[in-house]
Amino acid sequence: MDKNHEYYVFANLHEALIQLGMEDFSIRLTEADPELSPLGDILMYFKGDLIGLIEVKKSPSTASIVRNQLKKWSQSKYKFKFYGLINDVEMSLFNENLYPMEASFYTFREVLLYIAKLMRHQDHEVSEETELIEEALSRLFHSIFKGLIDDNVLDEIIRGVKIDGEKHEVLFNESIEMQLIDCLLKTPEEGTKIYKYTALESAFLTLNHKQFLMSGIVGMNDTTEVDYVESYLFKISIEDHKKHWRRIEDLNQKFIMSCTALKDDLTMWRLYGDDFKGASFEMEILKPSSRYIIKQVHYAKRNGEDAILEVLKKVYNEILNRWGLKLIFKKIDIWKHFFKPYEYAVEREVRILYTGDETDEKLWNLTYTHQILNPFIFVKMDESLPFKIKKIYLGRKSNAFSTNEYQFQQLIRERGLHKEINVLISDIVNYR
The missing domain is CATH 3.90.1570 (tt1808, chain A)
Incomplete structure (x- = not known):
C-alpha cells in the first residue's frame, strides 16, 4: 500500500x-x-x-x-x-x-x-418514520414479488410485517414468514408419486411396525448443507451453539424425511438404497395436513445462482440499505432445508417436514455419517398422514430378492396392509 x-x-x-x-x-x-x-x-x-x-x-x-x-x-x-x-x-x-x-x-x-x-x-x-417506511415496504414487496405471489396473498403477508424501531428490525408475525416461503416453493399436487429409497432392514421395520422414522432437522446440517442458505443470503454462517435454548428446543421439535421424484432410478438405488440391495417405497401424496410441509427441494442453477434466494436477498439488502433495518428470518432454520446447491439437482428431492408436539415420543441417537446428536420420532401409518405407501420395490443386487418378494408380501398381509401395498422387483437388470 x-x-x-x-x-x-x-x-x-x-x-x-x-x-x-x-x-x-x-x-x-x-x-x-x-x-x-x-x-x-x-x-x-x-x-x-x-x-x-x-x-x-x-x-x-x-x-x-x-x-x-x-x-x-x-x-x-x-x-x-x-x-x-x-x-x-x-x-x-x-x-x-x-x-x-x-x-x-x-x-x-x-x-x-x-x-x-x-x-x-x-x-x-426509524421510530419517527415508521408509517412512511411501512408504506415504502409495501411498495418494495409488490415490486420484488410481482409475478411470484398473488397480490391478495402478498397483501396478507405485508400486513404481517412489522417494524421494531428500537431494535432496528423488520419482522414477520407468527406464520407469515412460512407463508411467504410456501408461496415461493413448489408443493407436489395431491396424487403425486414420490419415492423413498432405504436399506432393506429399514423397509422391514417400517412395515413390521407400521410406522415411519423421521429425523430431527438439526441432523440434516451435514457437510453438504451446513449454512448453505445463510451463506447465500448473508455471506456468513450461523453458529448453532449461540442460539438460545428455547430456540434449540423448538428446532428439535421439527422432523424431516427425504424422498425423490425419481422412480426405480439406479443412481438413487446406489446412493440411498444400499447399493441396490435395499428397497424403495412408492408413496402417494394425499390431502395437505397442518402439521406437515411437503415441498420439492429448490436447486440453484449451474452458475450457483438460486432464483428464490436471490429474491429474498434483494429484499433483505434493499431494507438494510434504504433504512438501516434488518429483515429477521426467524424460521430460516426450518425452510432452509428446502434449498440445495446445483450439484444435487439430479436427485430431484422432495422433503416432508413434520412439526411435533409433547405427545410425540422423542428418541435420540448419533447420526451414522456425521456423528451429530439428533432426535428422531416414529409416526404411525394412519389417516393423519398426508401420504401413504402404494408399492415397495426390492433391489436386485440382494441375493434373496426373489424370496423376499413373497416374504414381504406375507408380512404386509399379516399386518393388514395387503389391500394397499404391492411388492415388486426393480425393473433395472443391468447394474454393476
Whole structure:
C-alpha cells in the first residue's frame, strides 16, 4: 500500500467531516493495530462506536480486487456495519453482509453523507418514520414479488410485517414468514408419486411396525448443507451453539424425511438404497395436513445462482440499505432445508417436514455419517398422514430378492396392509 496515498485519503476524509459538521463521526488509521491493519486502512466511529472499515487502494478496483477484498473481510472475526473500498476513481460501500450499498460514490462528501444518513436512521429516525417506511415496504414487496405471489396473498403477508424501531428490525408475525416461503416453493399436487429409497432392514421395520422414522432437522446440517442458505443470503454462517435454548428446543421439535421424484432410478438405488440391495417405497401424496410441509427441494442453477434466494436477498439488502433495518428470518432454520446447491439437482428431492408436539415420543441417537446428536420420532401409518405407501420395490443386487418378494408380501398381509401395498422387483437388470 502507498502510505502517502493512504494519508491523503485520510486527510481528505477528515477535512470533509469537519466541513460537513459531523461532530458525531471520527476516523483513525489502523496502522497501529496489528489485528485490524491487514483488513483495511481507516476505521470510522459514530458516537464513539466503531462502525466501519475502509480499505484504500491506489489502483482502480477491478473485479478481482473487489472479490479478494470481500473474501478477506468475510473470513475475519471482526464485523462492521459497513465496509468501504476507496481508490483513485470511486468509492464503493458494502453493508455488514458484504453486499453493495447504493451505486459507487465519486467524492468524499457523497460517501460521508450517505453513511451519516444510514447511521441517523438507525440512531433515532426509524421510530419517527415508521408509517412512511411501512408504506415504502409495501411498495418494495409488490415490486420484488410481482409475478411470484398473488397480490391478495402478498397483501396478507405485508400486513404481517412489522417494524421494531428500537431494535432496528423488520419482522414477520407468527406464520407469515412460512407463508411467504410456501408461496415461493413448489408443493407436489395431491396424487403425486414420490419415492423413498432405504436399506432393506429399514423397509422391514417400517412395515413390521407400521410406522415411519423421521429425523430431527438439526441432523440434516451435514457437510453438504451446513449454512448453505445463510451463506447465500448473508455471506456468513450461523453458529448453532449461540442460539438460545428455547430456540434449540423448538428446532428439535421439527422432523424431516427425504424422498425423490425419481422412480426405480439406479443412481438413487446406489446412493440411498444400499447399493441396490435395499428397497424403495412408492408413496402417494394425499390431502395437505397442518402439521406437515411437503415441498420439492429448490436447486440453484449451474452458475450457483438460486432464483428464490436471490429474491429474498434483494429484499433483505434493499431494507438494510434504504433504512438501516434488518429483515429477521426467524424460521430460516426450518425452510432452509428446502434449498440445495446445483450439484444435487439430479436427485430431484422432495422433503416432508413434520412439526411435533409433547405427545410425540422423542428418541435420540448419533447420526451414522456425521456423528451429530439428533432426535428422531416414529409416526404411525394412519389417516393423519398426508401420504401413504402404494408399492415397495426390492433391489436386485440382494441375493434373496426373489424370496423376499413373497416374504414381504406375507408380512404386509399379516399386518393388514395387503389391500394397499404391492411388492415388486426393480425393473433395472443391468447394474454393476
